[in-house]
Structures are given as C-alpha cells and as structure tokens.
Amino acid sequence: MKKAYLYIPLVGFLVLALIFAVQLVMNVENPNNPTELESVLIGKTVPNFTLEDLVHEGKTYEQDIFRGEPLLLNVWATWCPTCYAEHQYLNQLAASGVKIIGLNYKDDRHKAVGWLEELGNPYLISLFDGDGMLGLDLGVYGAPETFLIDADGIIRHRHVGDVNERNWQSRLQPIYQQMLEDAKS
Amino acid sequence: MNRFNGLKAMCVAVFVMWLGHPLAWANIDAYTFESVDQERTFHELNKTLRCPKCQNNSIGDSNAELAKDLRQKVYEMLQEGQSEDEIVDYMVARYGNFVTYEPPLTPATLILWLAPALAILIGVASVLYRSRGSRLAAAEIAEEEKQRLERLLKDTDEDSAP
Numbered sequence: 387m388k389k390a391y392l393y394i395p396l397v398g399f400l401v402l403a404l405i406f407a408v409q410l411v412m413n414v415e416n417p418n419n420p421t422e423l424e425s426v427l428i429g430k431t432v433p434n435f436t437l438e439d440l441v442h443e444g445k446t447y448e449q450d451i452f453r454g455e456p457l458l459l460n461v462w463a464t465w466c467p468t469c470y471a472e473h474q475y476l477n478q479l480a481a482s483g484v485k486i487i488g489l490n491y492k493d494d495r496h497k498a499v500g501w502l503e504e505l506g507n508p509y510l511i512s513l514f515d516g517d518g519m520l521g522l523d524l525g526v527y528g529a530p531e532t533f534l535i536d537a538d539g540i541i542r543h544r545h546v547g548d549v550n551e552r553n554w555q556s557r558l559q560p561i562y563q564q565m566l567e568d569a570k571s
Numbered sequence: 572m573n574r575f576n577g578l579k580a581m582c583v584a585v586f587v588m589w590l591g592h593p594l595a596w597a598n599i600d601a602y603t604f605e606s607v608d609q610e611r612t613f614h615e616l617n618k619t620l621r622c623p624k625c626q627n628n629s630i631g632d633s634n635a636e637l638a639k640d641l642r643q644k645v646y647e648m649l650q651e652g653q654s655e656d657e658i659v660d661y662m663v664a665r666y667g668n669f670v671t672y673e674p675p676l677t678p679a680t681l682i683l684w685l686a687p688a689l690a691i692l693i694g695v696a697s698v699l700y701r702s703r704g705s706r707l708a709a710a711e712i713a714e715e716e717k718q719r720l721e722r723l724l725k726d727t728d729e730d731s732a733p
Contacts, residue, residue: 421626426667518640525665527623527637
C-alpha cells in the first residue's frame with residue numbers, strides 16, 4: 387500500500403473511538419464514581435483498635451471481633467443522608483442472616499443511639515469511632531462505606547457508597563458467599 | 572445620621588466578608604510548634620498531601636472534616652518526632668498513592684515519565700522517515716522528468732529535422 391502514513395490519523399481516531407465506546411458501555415453496566423479510590427487494605431487484616439461500644443460507654447472491643455466468621459463492616463453516621471437511605475436495606479440483610487458490624491464514624495453518640503432506636507438496629511456490634519481514628523486507619527474518606535471481611539479478619543473488598551439491592555446482588559453477595567464457603571473449608 | 576450608620580455597617584460587613592473570603596484566608600488551626608523547622612515541615616506536608624475527600628485539594632486547602640483529621644494526625648506525628656517520609660508513608664499505607672502529589676515510580680506510573688520522551692522520539696522518527704520518503708519521491712520525479720525531457724528533446728530533434 388502506497389502512502390500508508392496517510393491512514394495514521396484515521397487509525398488513531400478509530401482507536402480512540404473504541405476506547406471511548408468501551409468506557410461508555412462499562413459505565414452503563416456499572417455506573418462508577420470517578421472520585422472512588424481503590425482501597426489499599428485489600429488482602430490485609432483489619433487494623434488494630436480499641437473502641438467503645440456505641441451504647442454502653444466503657445465497654446470496649448478490639449480487632450479480634452473480626453475473627454471466626456465472615457462479616458460486613460459498615461461505616462455510618464447520622465450526618466450522612468445516604469446512610470439513612472441505606473439503613474432499611476441493611477435491616478433486610480441482617481434479617482436474612484448477614485452479619486454486620488457497625489462503625490459509627492465521627493458522630494454525636496446520643497444522636498446515633500437515637501437513630502438506631504428509631505430506625506432499627508442491623509448491627510451485631512456497634513463501635514463508636516468518635517474521633518475517626520479507626521476510620522483513618524481503614525482509609526475511610528466518607529460515609530457510608532462497607533468492608534467485606536473474611537473469617538480470618540482479612541479485608542476482601544471495600545464498597546464506597548450505599549449498599550442497595552442492585553449492587554448487593556451483582557457485586558457484594560458473590561464475594562460474601564465466597565467468604566462463607568472459604569470459612570467452611 | 573442613620574444613613575451614615577447604615578453605610579458604616581455596610582463597610583464593616585463588606586470588610587468582614589472580604590476577610591472571610593477563602594482565598595484571603597487559608598485554614599487557620601491553632602497549632603503550636605516546638606521549632607521553626609517543625610512548623611515548616613508541617614506546612615510542607617499540608618501542601619504535598621492530597622485530600623482524598625475534596626480531591627484535587629491539598630489537605631492544607633481543604634475544609635473537609637477528613638482534611639482536618641489528617642492535618643491533626645500530621646501534627647501529632649510531628650510532635651512524636653516522626654520524619655516527613657514516615658508521615659507520607661503512613662498516609663500512603665492508608666489512602667494509597669493518591670494522597671501524595673509526588674507519585675513514586677511504579678510500573679503503573681512509568682508512563683508518566685516515559686510519555687514525553689516517547690512523544691519526542693515518535694516525532695523525530697516520523698520527521699526523519701518523511702524527509703527520506705520525500706527525497707525518494709523527489710528522486711523518482713526527477714527520473715520521470717529526465718525521461719520526459721529526453722523524449723521532448725528527441726521530439727524537437729525530429730521536428731527540426733528537415
């Protein structure tokens with residue numbers, strides 16, 4: 387073919403168009419948030435902590451509560467509107483047997499207790515992280531965030547934003563099921 | 572008299588608003604430092620660490636709750652006598668390379684360093700290639716022209732023959 391270089395702009399354009407098309411299709415299938423950050427804690431154990439129970443002051447928990455069975459760790463706060471939207475679905479999950487630990491993040495303790503009394507309590511244990519330092523160790527940069535933690539206390543997945551039926555069934559539940567199977571073996 | 576008071580109040584209000592303007596007023600947290608060096612390091616880190624929440628703000632610029640926490644953490648770590656690198660490593664271990672404005676050289680970020688060099692190389696290569704190509708083309712044309720010239724000359728020779 388003579389003068390092949392004349393086709394360079396066309397080829398470049400087609401490659402770009404293909405990249406954009408792939409990204410568009412991916413966005414339709416799984417609307418991702420451009421500000422979402424990868425968690426660097428995937429494959430690592432839950433950081434060490436000593437935190438009080440949300441309701442019973444003085445009663446403390448440590449990282450060993452994440453040993454023994456697969457758990458969800460849900461980071462929430464009363465100042466977070468999305469958490470309100472997500473709460474009913476968490477109640478449903480808890481009712482269906484999913485074990486969830488709540489981390490009340492940089493919140494007013496009194497308000498948080500009232501919130502659980504009013505909206506129901508999906509959490510096995512509610513940790514109170516008033517100064518957000520466990521949140522910092524987990525790389526939390528907002529609420530809600532949900533971590534999937536396996537029976538060995540290793541973080542397998544982080545989900546930023548609310549948990550709802552759609553993303554639970556498509557993304558989170560398969561990982562949770564896998565963790566349950568791993569725990570059996 | 573009343574009007575004058577109103578004007579004065581307005582002037583004061585405008586002045587206060589101007590003072591409170593975010594550009595005129597970076598974050599002022601009351602931190603006390605043990606030394607000038609420590610204070611300089613603190614401000615340095617505030618500029619070079621990036622806020623994961625208000626992305627594209629440094630933690631010094633951002634008013635997000637998280638940025639306040641991170642500033643507080645930086646301050647505490649400095650008080651404990653930790654070095655700048657240790658603090659950056661601590662943040663990277665939690666938030667990934669996103670939190671620093673100076674990404675390390677990893678396979679994933681290699682392209683950042685290579686892209687400019689590659690662009691120059693490709694440019695130079697294409698210029699060289701095309702100049703060679705055009706020389707060849709010129710040579711070809713010259714060849715054709717020569718033959719035509721010869722033909723023309725022949726023709727004229729024949730025409731001018733009696």
